[in-house]
Amino acid sequence: MTNESSVPVHRHPLWSSVATPLGLYVVARGVMLLLLGSVARARNYDIGHYLRAWDGKWYLLIARTGYATHIPPGSGNPAQSDLGFFPLLPLLIRGMHALTHLGWLTCGELVITMAGAAGSVVLWQFLRDQVDAAASTRGLALVLFSPAAVVLSMVYSESLFLLFVSLTLLSLRRRRWFVAGLSAAATSALDPVGMAIVIPCVWAAYGAIRERGEWRALVAPLLAPVGLLWFFTYLWRHTGSFFEWFHAQRAGWQSGPLGTGIFYNAGKFAAHFFADQNPAAKSLAFLVAIGLVWWVARHDHAPVALAYALAVLACGALSPIIGISPRLLLRAFPLLAIAGATLPQPRYNQLMAGSLLSMSCLAVMSTSAHWTP
Numbered sequence: 001m002t003n004e005s006s007v008p009v010h011r012h013p014l015w016s017s018v019a020t021p022l023g024l025y026v027v028a029r030g031v032m033l034l035l036l037g038s039v040a041r042a043r044n045y046d047i048g049h050y051l052r053a054w055d056g057k058w059y060l061l062i063a064r065t066g067y068a069t070h071i072p073p074g075s076g077n078p079a080q081s082d083l084g085f086f087p088l089l090p091l092l093i094r095g096m097h098a099l100t101h102l103g104w105l106t107c108g109e110l111v112i113t114m115a116g117a118a119g120s121v122v123l124w125q126f127l128r129d130q131v132d133a134a135a136s137t138r139g140l141a142l143v144l145f146s147p148a149a150v151v152l153s154m155v156y157s158e159s160l161f162l163l164f165v166s167l168t169l170l171s172l173r174r175r176r177w178f179v180a181g182l183s184a185a186a187t188s189a190l191d192p193v194g195m196a197i198v199i200p201c202v203w204a205a206y207g208a209i210r211e212r213g214e215w216r217a218l219v220a221p222l223l224a225p226v227g228l229l230w231f232f233t234y235l236w237r238h239t240g241s242f243f244e245w246f247h248a249q250r251a252g253w254q255s256g257p258l259g260t261g262i263f264y265n266a267g268k269f270a271a272h273f274f275a276d277q278n279p280a281a282k283s284l285a286f287l288v289a290i291g292l293v294w295w296v297a298r299h300d301h302a303p304v305a306l307a308y309a310l311a312v313l314a315c316g317a318l319s320p321i322i323g324i325s326p327r328l329l330l331r332a333f334p335l336l337a338i339a340g341a342t343l344p345q346p347r348y349n350q351l352m353a354g355s356l357l358s359m360s361c362l363a364v365m366s367t368s369a370h371w372t373p
Helices: 014-042 055-065 088-100 104-128 133-144 158-173 177-188 192-212 215-223 226-239 244-252 261-275 277-299 303-318 326-331 333-342 345-365
Strands: none
Touching (some): 014 133, 104 158, 133 333, 158 177, 158 303, 158 326, 158 333, 177 192, 261 277, 277 303, 277 333, 326 333
């Protein structure tokens, strides 16, 4: 792949740059919905039971009722609260509901479907600026069929990550600093991991100032954390504490020493092997992440994308329990996309086969009580 600052943008027909990624997205979503629908039918459930499961139920609750004003007492169990979730996805669902008056789950699915489709187009375009169309399609396919791709069909924030992170990276590459800053601000309102987007904004701005004296590039890193700051300011007014999200996380979601998640999962994997599915998946995802970082660092010249992905992985490493999960690896999707676009075809075929198998297994596992997507 090519260096952002030295190579002109490729020009290609608008139709192909939209139809190809949209078609791939439709196929990927169709495969996942068919898989979830088959499991739902076998278990006498409606497919919506799985589409709104796990974190999805919390996002839909926030969209319907707003945030709680305090963290509930633990009384022996984790004091789980909607205060541990970021606001942009619930806000978009509420907006869709106000516009359409459809059911809440339907509105959530509309939001994530529109975001996933648009994000696929933007990511394909980001890759196409650097490699040919076939390689761009391979890179996008590896993202859409990645092991944790089930969350791209659930009411989760990953589809919005795909859209806003891809838009930020594309805008940074094309030196559209204000657009990059706005999309980065949206990313930081999605999830705490979204703050990783600040790093490529700072990197790109530093390069623009050093190489071209382009001081207006500072608008991107200055706008990037606005989403998080807005949410924390809201929590301060709503609950009385600027750091209520941290309190909610420690009370109900992520207790334990920070920075121990990778070691915690590795230890459980060593002790129980595949009998305990979560640490097994996370330990394997950690190994895959190391391989992807090694390949991308050696074969790619898109430093803003690598900077973002490394920052995402660092967020997982700081967690007391998450570590490097398949879902976190999906949020670091530039690693998957760039590897897919640059790997030799035989290696790509092997990686894609393993990804498809893992995706199918994890999708089915997400419908049980023993696996958290």
